Amino acid sequence: MQSRTPASRTGRPRSVAADAAILAATRAALVELGCSKLTLGDVATRAGVAKTTLYRRWAGKNELVVDAVAELFDELRLPDRGSLAADIEGVVLQFAAILARPEAKSGLMAVVAESTRDEALRERIRTSIVDRQKRLVLEGRARAQARGELPPETDPAESARTVDLIFDVVAGAVVHRTLVSAEPADEEWVRSFTRVLLLGLTPQP
Amino acid sequence: MQSRTPASRTGRPRSVAADAAILAATRAALVELGCSKLTLGDVATRAGVAKTTLYRRWAGKNELVVDAVAELFDELRLPDRGSLAADIEGVVLQFAAILARPEAKSGLMAVVAESTRDEALRERIRTSIVDRQKRLVLEGRARAQARGELPPETDPAESARTVDLIFDVVAGAVVHRTLVSAEPADEEWVRSFTRVLLLGLTPQP
DNA sequence: AGCTTTCGCTACGAGTCGTAGCGTAATGCC
DNA sequence: GGCATTACGCTACGACTCGTAGCGAAAGCT
Incomplete structure (x- = not known):
């Protein structure tokens, strides 16, 4: 560890x-x-x-907190709920439940703030927390492609950029909702978020 | 102040x-x-x-940092670029430019982390930083409605929830990209993000 | 046994915190 | 101009945390 x-x-x-x-x-x-x-x-x-x-x-407080918080994210799973929308809603609700805990709120953002001036700390956060979350995005997309809900990937580089974009949007929205707006990412919010993520802001005919 | x-x-x-x-x-x-x-x-x-x-x-370090960082966001403007997509890209690029500065990175996230345990500090952040950003979302939507790009609001409560959702998605994505993924929110990324925000993940015919 | 590494404990200098006290400077009011 | 009031600069202070060094004892391996 x-x-x-x-x-x-x-x-x-x-x-x-x-x-x-x-x-x-x-x-x-x-x-x-x-x-x-x-x-x-x-x-x-x-x-x-x-x-x-x-x-x-441990080298210091930051490294200790990263390891302590990382264990909270071990329970993140991606059960197959039959559709891309349901999969997204499920995993986002899990992520929100973890972020709602006070030890995650206070600890995670503090070490992220520190990581802006500490390259080693950022790498530690990436390998022990972020990458584990991003894997869920990869898995969810693969399922959606198998179901035919998303087109198969063509350019691998373009595909990687898209995954990074989706990850920043999903994780960033939940974090911002929970920590900055300080309101719960409950089922109603998650449904609205998923609808925007899949269909966009501009209504389609 | x-x-x-x-x-x-x-x-x-x-x-x-x-x-x-x-x-x-x-x-x-x-x-x-x-x-x-x-x-x-x-x-x-x-x-x-x-x-x-x-x-x-000042009561302490946190309050001082909030005021110091808040001044960075004074320059945020929303020039009319003719379309909703262009407006979003413009303001997101401005927001990303501010967040790219080291004093914003290190200071903003640290006080947000502290605000999870300090209600008064969160209120200070909200009034001096967050609300000023959210006003841009309101203004942008009003313009898009005037252009016919977005439907006019019906239920005011539902409308407020949508604005909050959009704000969390936009601000959260940029913050997560800049601080967690630690990669620049440059023009290419902003274009991709805006496309997903407006059209969604699932491609429309 | 002997070797090696970890553990608990104590003590230490260095640094920061937030406050108190004092004399001085700058304004408004009469 | 004189007076009350508030802000300022400066010094000093106890309390606290930090990270480390040193020591003897404990727990494993061969």
């Missing part, structure tokens, strides 16, 4: 239970204090480990 | 030059240090004022 274990066959192994306790304590601290007022000393106390153990495993 | 001056006719007035210097110094510090490593003492030194002056005018 937080660091590779390439060649350390000997010696006392790192406690995996401590890892889970630390990440859970981090989420609890995010809920109670938020990301800015979260201190590593407090997390260590909550997790029942020494503060030095935290610094031995 | 940061506080009302309701009934203080007597006494030495607050220096408006200091206000401008402080906000400019805040933006400079955002560029060099980012929001998390920005300290009020450093801002005071850059602005040439005492640290206590900062604390007399």
Whole structure:
């Protein structure tokens, strides 16, 4: 998770239970204090480990929060609901449910803000959070193409750009709705959003 | 800006030059240090004022950053380009240009993250930044309706929900593209985005 | 056994925070 | 001009967090 274990066959192994306790304590601290007022000393106390153990495993607060928040997105799935619209609505509702949790709100945006000045942190966010979400877009499009709801891809480069565009639109809309507008992305909103995404603003004859 | 001056006719007035210097110094510090490593003492030194002056005018770092970033969005305009698509592309490009600046990237997302646990801060962001952006959406829709590109509004409540939806989609997509995907929202991307927003994903005959 | 790595604990200097206190400067009112 | 009122610059302060160093003990492997 937080660091590779390439060649350390000997010696006392790192406690995996401590890892889970630390990440859970981090989420609890995010809920109670938020990301800015979260201190590593407090997390260590909550997790029942020494503060030095935290610094031995993570480079700093940002990396710790990324790993703690990333686990929230493990539950994201894309069940086949029979149509592109239903698939979109289903996965967007799941994404919204995760973002509605206070530890995700406070933690995720804070580390994204930090990542604008930290290339390594942005890469960590990308591999452990963003790419996992983007895979759902790829999967959903493949299903829609198999159903004939979307045309098959022609140019692979153009196809990749489209996937990136869709991903930014979907994830960005949900994030903006939840965090900036601070209103719930409930079923009614998701239905309206899906309709606009599939059919566009201008009504078709 | 940061506080009302309701009934203080007597006494030495607050220096408006200091206000401008402080906000400019805040933006400079955002560029060099980012929001998390920005300290009020450093801002005071850059602005040439005492640290206590900062604390007399702003409640804390978050409020100061909001005011400093809000000024960046003053230049947002909605020139009439003749069509809804052209209007959208124009304003989105402006919005993307502002978000591309490092002081906006680092500062805006950080205070949005903080606002998830601070209702007063969220209200401050809404009135000084978000509402000003949303007004452009209202104006653009009115023009499109006058041109006949969009149907006139029927239910005012439904109309308000649609405006909120469009705003979350547009602003969210640009923010996500710029900050999370960390790629430029250039003209090509904006054209593709506008096409999807107006026509939808599923191709129409 | 012996070796290696991790863990818990304590202590430390450095830095920031937000505030209090004081004397001075700049305005409005009489 | 004199007075009250408010803002300003400056200094100093306790409290807190940070990240690290050092040490002895614990837990694994061969």
